[in-house]
Amino acid sequence: MTTVSSTTSTTSTSNAITALGAGSGMDVQSLATNLVEAERAPRKAVIEKKITQSEHGISGYAAVKFVLNDLKTAFSNIKDQSDFNAMTTRVSQSAAMAVTTTATASTGSHSINITNLAKAQRSISGNDTSGFASPTAQLNGGASFSLILSKGNGPTPTKVFSQGAADVNTPAVTATKSTATISFSGMSTGDTVTVNGLTFTANKNLTATEVGDLFAQLNTTNIADLSTLNNSISTSGNFSGAFAAGFEPQTNSNHVLTLQSTANSAADTISVSATRANNGTATTPTKTFSQGAVDANAVSTTGTKSTATLTFSPMAKGESVTVNGLTFTANKALTASEVGEAFDQLDSSNTADLTNLNTAMASFGTYSGSFGAGYVSEVNNNGVLVLRSTANGAADIAAPTSFNTIEIGAASTTPAGMVAAINSSALGISAQLINTGNAAAPYRIVITGATGSSNSFSLSSKKADGTEVSNVNFGTRLQTAENATLTVDGVTISSSTNKVTDAIAGTTLELFTTTSGAANLDFTRDTTTVKANLKALVTAYNDANSMLSVVSDPKSTVDTYGATLVGNSIVSSVRTQMRNMITTASNTPSGNMTALRDIGISLTRTGELEIDQVKMDAALQNNYDQVVTMLTANKENQSALSTLNGGVSNEAVKKLTSLLDANSPLTTQSTNLTTKISQYKAELDKLETRMTELLTRYKKQFATMESMVGETKTLQTSLKSTFDGMMASYTNK
Numbered sequence: 147m148t149t150v151s152s153t154t155s156t157t158s159t160s161n162a163i164t165a166l167g168a169g170s171g172m173d174v175q176s177l178a179t180n181l182v183e184a185e186r187a188p189r190k191a192v193i194e195k196k197i198t199q200s201e202h203g204i205s206g207y208a209a210v211k212f213v214l215n216d217l218k219t220a221f222s223n224i225k226d227q228s229d230f231n232a233m234t235t236r237v238s239q240s241a242a243m244a245v246t247t248t249a250t251a252s253t254g255s256h257s258i259n260i261t262n263l264a265k266a267q268r269s270i271s272g273n274d275t276s277g278f279a280s281p282t283a284q285l286n287g288g289a290s291f292s293l294i295l296s297k298g299n300g301p302t303p304t305k306v307f308s309q310g311a312a313d314v315n316t317p318a319v320t321a322t323k324s325t326a327t328i329s330f331s332g333m334s335t336g337d338t339v340t341v342n343g344l345t346f347t348a349n350k351n352l353t354a355t356e357v358g359d360l361f362a363q364l365n366t367t368n369i370a371d372l373s374t375l376n377n378s379i380s381t382s383g384n385f386s387g388a389f390a391a392g393f394e395p396q397t398n399s400n401h402v403l404t405l406q407s408t409a410n411s412a413a414d415t416i417s418v419s420a421t422r423a424n425n426g427t428a429t430t431p432t433k434t435f436s437q438g439a440v441d442a443n444a445v446s447t448t449g450t451k452s453t454a455t456l457t458f459s460p461m462a463k464g465e466s467v468t469v470n471g472l473t474f475t476a477n478k479a480l481t482a483s484e485v486g487e488a489f490d491q492l493d494s495s496n497t498a499d500l501t502n503l504n505t506a507m508a509s510f511g512t513y514s515g516s517f518g519a520g521y522v523s524e525v526n527n528n529g530v531l532v533l534r535s536t537a538n539g540a541a542d543i544a545a546p547t548s549f550n551t552i553e554i555g556a557a558s559t560t561p562a563g564m565v566a567a568i569n570s571s572a573l574g575i576s577a578q579l580i581n582t583g584n585a586a587a588p589y590r591i592v593i594t595g596a597t598g599s600s601n602s603f604s605l606s607s608k609k610a611d612g613t614e615v616s617n618v619n620f621g622t623r624l625q626t627a628e629n630a631t632l633t634v635d636g637v638t639i640s641s642s643t644n645k646v647t648d649a650i651a652g653t654t655l656e657l658f659t660t661t662s663g664a665a666n667l668d669f670t671r672d673t674t675t676v677k678a679n680l681k682a683l684v685t686a687y688n689d690a691n692s693m694l695s696v697v698s699d700p701k702s703t704v705d706t707y708g709a710t711l712v713g714n715s716i717v718s719s720v721r722t723q724m725r726n727m728i729t730t731a732s733n734t735p736s737g738n739m740t741a742l743r744d745i746g747i748s749l750t751r752t753g754e755l756e757i758d759q760v761k762m763d764a765a766l767q768n769n770y771d772q773v774v775t776m777l778t779a780n781k782e783n784q785s786a787l788s789t790l791n792g793g794v795s796n797e798a799v800k801k802l803t804s805l806l807d808a809n810s811p812l813t814t815q816s817t818n819l820t821t822k823i824s825q826y827k828a829e830l831d832k833l834e835t836r837m838t839e840l841l842t843r844y845k846k847q848f849a850t851m852e853s854m855v856g857e858t859k860t861l862q863t864s865l866k867s868t869f870d871g872m873m874a875s876y877t878n879k
Contacts, residue, residue: 208707258649
């Protein structure tokens, strides 16, 4: 209805003006329209020109971003070390192994003989007559219980035990030996030093440590015949003279010479002297002498203490180790040294009351249980635990044990619940419930560990009273944990898994089965993909460089984006940054490979990239590893935000990412132009509104004018008629 009314009103006004136009004889409708258009046209043209220019600018920025993104893709294809992994491999027994390589792998041939595969221990619960009736059969009367897992070599400490002597009232030895320790000074060529009649002459300059090490090689055999010793040390010096009787050299590796008497409590008869080759003052070696005891009739003590020294292994979070009845459970992953230090905190006071100790060590772990009588711990700061007996000549303590605990809650005391608890424990073992088909008790649980001999395990059950849960045991072993064994180029290798990553540099061997004798493995480098990627980089760069010329050339006739960014400083900045990506030296140069020019990629005088194929082939053939380092820094998936050196390619990707970022000038300027276009269109709308209002005003004014002209003409006609009538009456016509 509104539209019809508006149309009718407009038509009526137009008709009225048209009708009135008859009064003046002018086409006032066209006159009003033409006057408005004359005012609208120049203003509209200016705004539309601005819109067109802005749209062209947006097209120009979009074109530049498009080619820069292609350049980023080209650099991204050569920024990771894995982009250069292409290696052609040939395995003579391909059914026995699969081979993958990295960029650090070298060409060549290898001989591989696989004699055993890594296996995981596999144990099964119960036996043919003691399985479970169903997956939901109730265990332990529905009461909660624990599974105790001991794994391989695990965190079980190694133990060295020394039992104390127990021979009471035995007379002591007659006496003890006398000892002399000789410490030396440095020597120059030709210097001599004499100890107990044996002279050493230096054949070159020697430090005090070197002199001590030479004297430390003396023993009762070679001082009797010096020829063999002198042959072995001839570059350093030679011994001469005769070692006086009464003392013997002791083997020593601490850069000094220790001499011990052959008789008990011998007197000091050892002489030491030194001479300089140039008659200067020589430094005489220092000597410390300890005369042996002569208390011949002393009686030995009742006995000596027994000692156990424990050296720990690393522990995972939740693992436990029990020593002499005291259990330590790790609250986080601990190194062997940290475990030893945790046990070093033990002393006779805190083992009696663990409260304070557990508070102090809460970040490491928790102690429980009770430290058995008969031994006390001694403070030790070298990552081991020393236990000493409280009685002389005590017997050995029980071997330390280590384990993990898997709690089976009251709601899970079924075979299925036990399997779920084991699989969610993340302790390196998995469980599955199988149906053996046995009529009475068909269900049994198979436990599988990780491959490798060190991952063997034992699993047992324990009720609250410490006894085993009836029918819950895993003593039957179906398969033993073993290491993979293979010989690579004559070197025997043992691996806990069937993926061997360190047998051949840059290569992973995945073992499937044993070989029939030795298999041959040949590597040849495949540079086809690398060359294609480098060629794509050159193409992408030249395309980007060409696009920058098109958008900035005022004479360009290319549709859509030609001449769209003439005189734009951003274009110059982008061009400079692109050139720097190509010409700047790598921040990870390697050997002769320092920049792209070293692999045959360089700029021409016209600013385009070109490839010297001969130079590229030589670089990839002779310096492949160096090329990879120069381009990628041997990095993998380096973030564009990383501050670490990334080689030519990673650094280029970082810069291009920044150029294409939402906050970069390329993006913000394009966004600004889009905003301006919206503003310009709003100005057009306002202009149209003003022109519509002006046309309406003109029409009203012309309507008024036409009305006045019409009235004047009517008056004119009336007067003319009157005058004509008067004239007729006067003239009788």
